[in-house]
Amino acid sequence: MAVVTDSRRVKKTLSLREAVANIDIYAASLTVIFPKVTTVATLRELSKEEDTPRRMIFDLYLAATALDNGITRICTWNFTDFVGIRHIEAVSPEQILVNIAREG
Numbered sequence: 001m002a003v004v005t006d007s008r009r010v011k012k013t014l015s016l017r018e019a020v021a022n023i024d025i026y027a028a029s030l031t032v033i034f035p036k037v038t039t040v041a042t043l044r045e046l047s048k049e050e051d052t053p054r055r056m057i058f059d060l061y062l063a064a065t066a067l068d069n070g071i072t073r074i075c076t077w078n079f080t081d082f083v084g085i086r087h088i089e090a091v092s093p094e095q096i097l098v099n100i101a102r103e104g
């Protein structure tokens with residue numbers, strides 16, 4: 001939601017109302033994951049390995065949630081926030097499109 005409503009990230013933004021109306025479209029093409037009971041422990045382990053500023057704790061929490069769900073590659077506009085997090089490969093949407101074009 002933050003991406004499609006932010007003019008710094010996309011050329012043609014959606015209003016919040018339009019973005020909410022499109023949730024079903026977004027959800028149909030994505031797998032929604034949730035934190036597990038082990039995610040806090042995974043976060044604790046990741047935070048020991050990283051010299052983590054407070055502002056990055058949410059990114060580590062997202063990484064911990066992904067790892068606990070068996071996900072090691074994530075697509076994000078903020079891929080640099082995940083650089084150096086063990087077992088996580090973060091790529092930009094542009095990189096995903098380039099990879100798809102190469103494979104196709």
